[in-house]
Amino acid sequence: MALIRWFGESDPWRLMERQAEQAQREFQRLWGNLGMSQARSSLFPALNIYDDGESFIVRAEVPGVDPKNLDVSATGDTLTIRGKREIEPAGKECSYHRRERSGGEFRRAFSLPDSVDTSKVMAMVKDGILEVRLPRAEAAKQRKIQIQAS
Amino acid sequence: MSSEQKKEITVSAKKEIQPGSGEPITQGVLFVPEVDITENQDGVTLTADLPGVRKEDLDIDYREGVLTLTAKVEPPPTHHRLTYQEYEVGGFQRRFTVGERVDIAKIEANLKHGVLSLFLPRAEEHKPRKIEIKA
Numbered sequence: 001m002a003l004i005r006w007f008g009e010s011d012p013w014r015l016m017e018r019q020a021e022q023a024q025r026e027f028q029r030l031w032g033n034l035g036m037s038q039a040r041s042s043l044f045p046a047l048n049i050y051d052d053g054e055s056f057i058v059r060a061e062v063p064g065v066d067p068k069n070l071d072v073s074a075t076g077d078t079l080t081i082r083g084k085r086e087i088e089p090a091g092k093e094c095s096y097h098r099r100e101r102s103g104g105e106f107r108r109a110f111s112l113p114d115s116v117d118t119s120k121v122m123a124m125v126k127d128g129i130l131e132v133r134l135p136r137a138e139a140a141k142q143r144k145i146q147i148q149a150s
Numbered sequence: 151m152s153s154e155q156k157k158e159i160t161v162s163a164k165k166e167i168q169p170g171s172g173e174p175i176t177q178g179v180l181f182v183p184e185v186d187i188t189e190n191q192d193g194v195t196l197t198a199d200l201p202g203v204r205k206e207d208l209d210i211d212y213r214e215g216v217l218t219l220t221a222k223v224e225p226p227p228t229h230h231r232l233t234y235q236e237y238e239v240g241g242f243q244r245r246f247t248v249g250e251r252v253d254i255a256k257i258e259a260n261l262k263h264g265v266l267s268l269f270l271p272r273a274e275e276h277k278p279r280k281i282e283i284k285a
Contacts (some may be wrong), residue, residue, distance in 0.1 A: 020231065021247035037282055046237035050230035057230060061201035090188040094195075098187040128201035128264015141250060 025052065029064040044106045045071070045081070045130065054141075063128035068106065072123040072132055079121070079132065080109040115139075160215030183219065187246075194250060200242050201264040210259055210268065217246040220268070244284040 056121035060081065062070065070083040087103030090096060112118060117137040124131050186197040200208065200221050207222040221242040226232075251273035258269040 017159040023231075038177070047164060047234070048237060048239070050226055050235035051233045052227075052230050056233075057226075059226070065197040066263060087186070089194075090186075091190060093190045094188040095190075096186070096188055098185050099193075100253065101185040101186050125263070127204055128199070 058132040
């Protein structure tokens with residue numbers, strides 16, 4: 001991790017802002033080569049990635065996907081989200097007025113940065129939202145270094 | 151209404167409701183959920199994708215032949231800094247005109263895995279009633 005250059009600013013908010021910008025740049029350096037476009041993805045499911053300082057949090061909208069039909073795996077440096085969205089067909093006597101929802105199988109994979117501890121990846125589904133928590137490896141966490149008085 | 155009963159549910163949906171036009175700003179962006187609508191002799195079934203919507207945050211309103219779905223979605227905690235985005239987080243709203251006589255008392259709604267299933271049963275025809283004459 002590159003050092004934060006000190007601008008002699010006394011405003012802690014400016015400093016925090018600067019650190020946030022830097023974290024974002026670091027993130028883009030690490031995740032920027034995933035082959036994912038910054039534009040709205042045409043892949044299912046669409047993903048948002050958050051950072052709470054401790055972990056990266058990947059969220060995806062997966063309405064109607066039964067958690068048992070959802071498979072999240074972290075192998076080596078790759079995270080894979082795989083699943084099936086089942087849409088019950090209408091009964092025989094039923095006629096469709098609107099048919100906008102679609103079902104089928106899906107799979108998305110992307111490589112994880114080294115700073116993620118893949119052994120501690122956790123995933124959960126709630127109300128049709130998949131959340132994958134990718135904790136930062138201990139070595140990648142920011143630590144405050146104590147200065148000893150001589 | 152003409153002798154030919156209008157049977158189809160017609161959609162009158164907005165793509166996105168902008169705050170500022172009388173909408174509370176705190177509600178943020180509203181999206182149009184994707185739906186399937188099927189019909190059989192018992193009634194109309196509506197299935198809507200509402201990811202991230204909890205039961206208590208969903209409002210289903212049916213009055214005078216207009217069905218309105220309004221759902222709120224909790225935004226992620228503020229300390230979760232967004233670093234990569236493919237979808238926007240916001241609520242949902244969609245309005246339907248129901249051209250059927252619906253038995254309001256028997257409307258059934260079920261929300262599971264972010265999908266709403268709503269059954270609007272057809273009202274029973276006006277049955278001929280025998281009127282008792284009291285002595």
